[in-house]
Amino acid sequence: RYAVTGGSSGIGKCIAIECYKQGAFITLVARNEDKLLQAKKEIEKHSINDKQVVLCISVDVSQDYSQVENVIKQAQEKLGPVDMLVNCAGMALSGKFEDLEVSTFERLMSVNYLGSVYPSRAVITTMKERRVGRIVFVSSQAGQLGLFGFTAYSSSKFAIRGLAEALQMEVKPYNVYVTVAYPPDTDTPGFAEENKTKPLETRLISETISVCKPEQVAKQIVKDAIVVTMGLFRTIALFYLGSFDSIVRRCMMQRAKSEVADKTA
Numbered sequence: 001r002y003a004v005t006g007g008s009s010g011i012g013k014c015i016a017i018e019c020y021k022q023g024a025f026i027t028l029v030a031r032n033e034d035k036l037l038q039a040k041k042e043i044e045k046h047s048i049n050d051k052q053v054v055l056c057i058s059v060d061v062s063q064d065y066s067q068v069e070n071v072i073k074q075a076q077e078k079l080g081p082v083d084m085l086v087n088c089a090g091m092a093l094s095g096k097f098e099d100l101e102v103s104t105f106e107r108l109m110s111v112n113y114l115g116s117v118y119p120s121r122a123v124i125t126t127m128k129e130r131r132v133g134r135i136v137f138v139s140s141q142a143g144q145l146g147l148f149g150f151t152a153y154s155s156s157k158f159a160i161r162g163l164a165e166a167l168q169m170e171v172k173p174y175n176v177y178v179t180v181a182y183p184p185d186t187d188t189p190g191f192a193e194e195n196k197t198k199p200l201e202t203r204l205i206s207e208t209i210s211v212c213k214p215e216q217v218a219k220q221i222v223k224d225a226i227v228v229t230m231g232l233f234r235t236i237a238l239f240y241l242g243s244f245d246s247i248v249r250r251c252m253m254q255r256a257k258s259e260v261a262d263k264t265a
């Protein structure tokens, strides 16, 4: 059972299709109901058995945590616990730092960052209890490099990386896995929208690499969620992370011991 935020368009919709093709039950989360229904119809064409369902939830993932928590609870009651959550809802706005409205910084932070925190927070307890789960975050290449025109966007995508890495250290002992995707420019409705206001410099920088197809990006994201690949930096970091993970495990054992002691006391 998979839940995909931003599953009604672009990369999120392609991720949903990719997972549906593998027999998963899908919950789509986005705001616009027409787009959700449209996507549902499209995804259902790829079913591989007649038990599969696509459930649509209309909610703004960036506004009210209790609302997000409620709808996720309802979805889990209908379909059962979520095994994989893909946080793909997001948006991009660009412009020079001094030209961007202050409200744009707030908006991108709440949609891209808090919009990934809330759904994750809503599913994590059940995942830890079940000792099963995957959470996928969708950052961006602009979440690894700060680029001209992306002062608001890049920082919201860098934030996702910090969240994901910290969360991974917490949930690893519970067999819950976290992955982050850093996609390049991808041909989606959101990308077309973003291009309407892109500064020239940003456009020229973007054009140095080619635009990907959302189907291709989605395939890679689903694959990476299952098979983890590594870069050089990651390998060095892994040495440290290993020792940090053992601290986490030690604390867990210590806590379990003292809980037993409390009970017997």
Ligand SMILES: NC(=O)C1=CN([C@@H]2O[C@H](COP(=O)(O)OP(=O)(O)OC[C@H]3O[C@@H](n4cnc5c(N)ncnc54)[C@H](OP(=O)(O)O)[C@@H]3O)[C@@H](O)[C@H]2O)C=CC1
Pocket: 005, 006, 007, 008, 009, 010, 011, 012, 029, 030, 031, 032, 033, 035, 059, 060, 061, 062, 088, 089, 090, 091, 092, 111, 115, 138, 139, 140, 141, 182, 183, 184, 185, 186, 187, 188, 189, 190, 191
């Ligand atoms: N396309 C690209 O070039 C790249 C995109 N990305 C990232 O990938 C993700 C998907 O991008 P893309 O497919 O292009 O985007 P689209 O604009 O095509 O789709 C965005 C999806 O997110 C939903 N969404 C947006 N805001 C909210 C919200 N506040 N609450 C709930 N749902 C919301 C939209 O539905 P609705 O509007 O109805 O709510 C829609 O389903 C984003 O996080 C983006 O930053 C990363 C790198 C490159």
Ligand SMILES: CCCCCCCCCCCCCCCC(=O)[C@@H](N)CO
Pocket: 091, 092, 139, 140, 141, 142, 144, 145, 147, 183, 184, 185, 186, 190, 191, 194, 205, 206, 208, 209
């Ligand atoms: C290890 C990293 C390698 C980096 C290679 C250099 C890439 C420079 C070009 C970057 C293009 C900007 C992508 C942003 C996409 C995006 O998030 C928006 N389209 C959102 O919609």
